[in-house]
Amino acid sequence: QVQLVESGGGLVQAGGSLRLSCAASGRTLSSYAMGWFRQAPGKEREFVSTISSSGRSTDYADDVKGRCTISRDNAKNTVYLQINSLTPEDTAVYFCAARREVYGSRVGDEYDYWGQGIQVTVSS
Numbered sequence: 001q002v003q004l005v006e007s008g009g010g011l012v013q014a015g016g017s018l019r020l021s022c023a024a025s026g027r028t029l030s031s032y033a034m035g036w037f038r039q040a041p042g043k044e045r046e047f048v049s050t051i052s053s054s055g056r057s058t059d060y061a062d063d064v065k066g067r068c069t070i071s072r073d074n075a076k077n078t079v080y081l082q083i084n085s086l087t088p089e090d091t092a093v094y095f096c097a098a099r100r101e102v103y104g105s106r107v108g109d110e111y112d113y114w115g116q117g118i119q120v121t122v123s124s
Helices: none
Strands: 003-007 010-013 018-025 033-039 046-051 058-060 068-073 078-083 092-099 118-123
Touching (some): 018 033, 018 118, 033 078, 046 078
Parallel strands (some): 010 118
Antiparallel strands (some): 003 018, 033 046, 046 058, 068 078, 092 118
């Protein structure tokens, strides 16, 4: 079992930045691809970003590409998501997820473990 705990969310003004963290326990993350997803009120969960188990391969949704950087520190069993130039459209609950594969996926159902999520609210 892998337990994932997100942190770093909160209230931020438009144009600001946040760095979300996802800390894992129970298993080492080095053999898991990791992903970030988000769900805004009244909307379905959507893909944000993913990183391969080694960290050498990343992928981003079109609406965050250029504003987001996903990274991981396998020694710390932690994955990060840096989001810059935040807009109110980024307001959502952000979830991290772990997939027992080398490469991540844009499909949430292909992940094996999920965190509880953390709220990010961007004020205009």
